[in-house]
Amino acid sequence: MQEEKPFEAVYLINKPYEWTSFDVVKKVRNALKIKKVGHAGTLDPLATGLLIVCAGKKTKSIDTYQAQEKEYTGTFVLGSTTESFDLEREVVPVADPLHLTLDQIKGAVAELTGDILQIPPMHSAIKVDGKRVYESARKGKTVQMDPRPVTVSEFEITRCQLPEIDFRIVCTKGTYIRSLARDLGEKLQVGAYMSKLTRTRIGEFKLEQAEDVLKLVEKIKKERE
Known part of the structure; x- marks a missing residue:
């Protein structure tokens, strides 16, 4: 029997106005039902735009993403x-x-x-x-x-x-x-x-590539069912 690979994923999310960066992480974490989820660079609640969220093994890459321009x-x-x-x-x-x-x-x-x-x-x-x-x-x-x-x-x-x-x-x-x-x-x-x-x-990741957080959460839930 083939051993299942550890989960890893990187999500590009358009953080909504008045959400904290942790609010986004919490939504993704609850949808994935795993603990290892984090973001690569805080956006203030009153800011919007690109937030990189890493899950599973990809949390080891957070510092790399944070260091980018x-x-x-x-x-x-x-x-x-x-x-x-x-x-x-x-x-x-x-x-x-x-x-x-x-x-x-x-x-x-x-x-x-x-x-x-x-x-x-x-x-x-x-x-x-x-x-x-x-x-x-x-x-x-x-x-x-x-x-x-x-x-x-x-x-x-x-x-x-x-x-x-x-x-x-x-x-x-x-x-x-x-x-x-x-x-x-x-x-x-x-x-x-x-x-x-x-x-x-x-870095090379642009806001145009980002997903709506609620739509992403629904997609994750369907994929994990």
Whole structure:
């Protein structure tokens, strides 16, 4: 009798708005009825787009997928900011951005392109002293975080209709797009936050290849029956 091969699979999923990355993993795990399921790179709940989910033996490849180049599109809003630099927290006005020219904005963008040092946002899943920093942030505590080297190989403004600007960014693992919003707002002295984010690519894998999570779950259940 031939021995059954250990299960292995990689799923490309379009993470829905307001779902956590773990919500997606949990759905796939429950459908597969196996414990070894994980994702290769967190997307914030208010972000959408490509999430790679590995199951069974393929969970050993998670680090490889996580290390690959990422591409994002989205929208920054100039003139205001939030504590989380996205729409998770209340929007606070900073300064009127309508005097800014496209050249001024592109100049600030150029300073945030290439090899840069970036401080992660307080509302992030990074661990400091064994605790997630967002847990401290939600309790009103400030955690000291050191700047981290990241590479933003492409930072393109695709639409400028102030106070909104649309962007396309290609970057390395560990780059926080919310931090780029914060830093851009500081350079322009008007504040900024991210109102929309979609991950369009991880390495060679593209969002167009991704499946709807609920449709995928139904397909998995039928295959596993």
